[in-house]
Amino acid sequence: MSHDDLRELSGVYALGALEGQDRVRFESHLASCAECAAEVRALRAVGHGLAPIVEQQDPPPALRDRVMARAGASAAEDAVPRRGPAMPRWLAAAAALAAVSIGLYAATLRVRIQTLEIELSDLRTRAVALERDLERVRREADTARGAAFVLAAHDVLRIDLAGQPPAPSATGRVFWSPSRGLVFSAADLPAVPPGRVYQLWVLRGPTDPPVSAGLVHSEPSGTGILSTGPLTIPGATGLAVSLEPEGGVPAPTGDIYLVGRI
Amino acid sequence: VPADAARGDDPAVIARLAAGETAAMGEIYDRHARAVYSLACRILSDRLEAEDVVQDVFAQAWRQAGRYDPARGAVSTWLLVMTRARAIDRLRARRGRPPAGPDLSELDRAVEAPGQEAGAIAAEQVGRLRLAMQALPDGQRTAIELAYYEGLSQSEIATRLAEPLGTIKTRIRTGLLRLRALLTRQEPA
Numbered sequence: 001m002s003h004d005d006l007r008e009l010s011g012v013y014a015l016g017a018l019e020g021q022d023r024v025r026f027e028s029h030l031a032s033c034a035e036c037a038a039e040v041r042a043l044r045a046v047g048h049g050l051a052p053i054v055e056q057q058d059p060p061p062a063l064r065d066r067v068m069a070r071a072g073a074s075a076a077e078d079a080v081p082r083r084g085p086a087m088p089r090w091l092a093a094a095a096a097l098a099a100v101s102i103g104l105y106a107a108t109l110r111v112r113i114q115t116l117e118i119e120l121s122d123l124r125t126r127a128v129a130l131e132r133d134l135e136r137v138r139r140e141a142d143t144a145r146g147a148a149f150v151l152a153a154h155d156v157l158r159i160d161l162a163g164q165p166p167a168p169s170a171t172g173r174v175f176w177s178p179s180r181g182l183v184f185s186a187a188d189l190p191a192v193p194p195g196r197v198y199q200l201w202v203l204r205g206p207t208d209p210p211v212s213a214g215l216v217h218s219e220p221s222g223t224g225i226l227s228t229g230p231l232t233i234p235g236a237t238g239l240a241v242s243l244e245p246e247g248g249v250p251a252p253t254g255d256i257y258l259v260g261r262i
Numbered sequence: 263v264p265a266d267a268a269r270g271d272d273p274a275v276i277a278r279l280a281a282g283e284t285a286a287m288g289e290i291y292d293r294h295a296r297a298v299y300s301l302a303c304r305i306l307s308d309r310l311e312a313e314d315v316v317q318d319v320f321a322q323a324w325r326q327a328g329r330y331d332p333a334r335g336a337v338s339t340w341l342l343v344m345t346r347a348r349a350i351d352r353l354r355a356r357r358g359r360p361p362a363g364p365d366l367s368e369l370d371r372a373v374e375a376p377g378q379e380a381g382a383i384a385a386e387q388v389g390r391l392r393l394a395m396q397a398l399p400d401g402q403r404t405a406i407e408l409a410y411y412e413g414l415s416q417s418e419i420a421t422r423l424a425e426p427l428g429t430i431k432t433r434i435r436t437g438l439l440r441l442r443a444l445l446t447r448q449e450p451a
Contacts, residue, residue, distance in 0.1 A: 008428075011435030012416040015409040019417070043438040046445070048335075050410045051301050051342035053392040059299035063313050064291055067320045071287040092331070 001025060007036055014043035031106055139217075146181060146227040153177030159239055161260035166190070166243075170222070172258040174200075174239055176231070182213055184226040186241065189257060191220050195246050198257065200226055203238040215248050216241065238262055272337035273330070280327035291320060294338055298345045305349035305411050315352065319344050350413030387445060394444045402437030405430050 006029045012018045013026055030037050150156060154177075161172030172186035184200055192198065198216035211233050218224035224241075241258040272293070278286035298319050302312035322344055323330075330340055395403055401423075408414045408422060416434075420427045 008431045008435060011438045012409065012431050014438065015406065015434065017409040017414060017416045017419065017434070019415045022416075042442055043435070046438045046442045047410060048339050048342070049387070049391045049441070049445070050395075050406070051346060052297055052338070052388050053395065054300050054304035054411075056296055056300045057303060059295050059313065059316060060309075063299070063316055064288075064295065066313075067291055067295070067317055068284070068288060070317060070321055071324050072284055088328070092329070 273332035
């Protein structure tokens, strides 16, 4: 609610006709808005004026006696234990002090809320980072599980790949089970330039075009891994890794980095 | 009817009341019983219940005399705020609503709030305010009366008058501001 919306409530509040959430909201606004607080005081004074303007009538004379009798009875009752005014001066002072303290407390709370908001924002940032880490770990675990599954297959083949002119010292190894999948791992590959990716190809004779086995997830340290599901390619003769535009391509276009024969 | 001048020493009488002087009760009663009774009659429309309220209010004044602080408002305002609270409590009980509704804590605070502008309005202002109320547009006057004399909440008023809540808020505020402007403008120099 804006200040103007809240200010509309000053009249109903001054007459005690505001309740529920609106009332809570308005009271917290009053704590910080001198303008509205002044208006409420002024309108409340008008409200007090409504009491004496009603049609005046005399109470029955006997009522005075009843009131006096009750006061007398209270006086007698209070005569022994009465300890002066119901609220001693020091207590009134303490109450006034408490009111001030509540104001200070509200200010403290506001600062505290700001601090908590900043902390919350930090925590949110950390949570996002953790989520990212978790996703990576999960991916690595999947890869490892997939690799173990492939390595245990009865039809698994091992193919070593050798570095080519762009990266003579790079090495790669593939374990390929047509029934369970393919696992590729490389070392000493040059870091991938921005906007590029290593792609693994299955080579088939001289007349058939290579088939993509997937994109290699590579680390700046030069290692790269790729794990696929079941992959059956009849007439496969070898494997090769080339550097391609990000997202991969349907047929190899870039330099060849690794090659191995089956 | 006591003259305004007699009310000037109201606080002193309340102080005597606080000290346990029963005679002080007679003085306070003679000065204010009529206003207390009249307000209770207006709110409750029942003389017998209004008499009960008068007894309750003066008993409360006796008990709480020590809490009365002249800096916070006139004795008449103090008594009439208590009167309204007690009468509306009874009205709510009659309607089957819990007695301690939101307005009543509000009323308690009205008595306690320091710095409130709760001086008793002068006798001639009573007449002016009465006329000003009559001169308000019906919608504004009715909404104010339902809030003040019947202790209805804004949503109850909206239901009673079959008007949107926003209209009620605005009418009450506009009406009170108009009454205030009128009182301030005609304040004697």
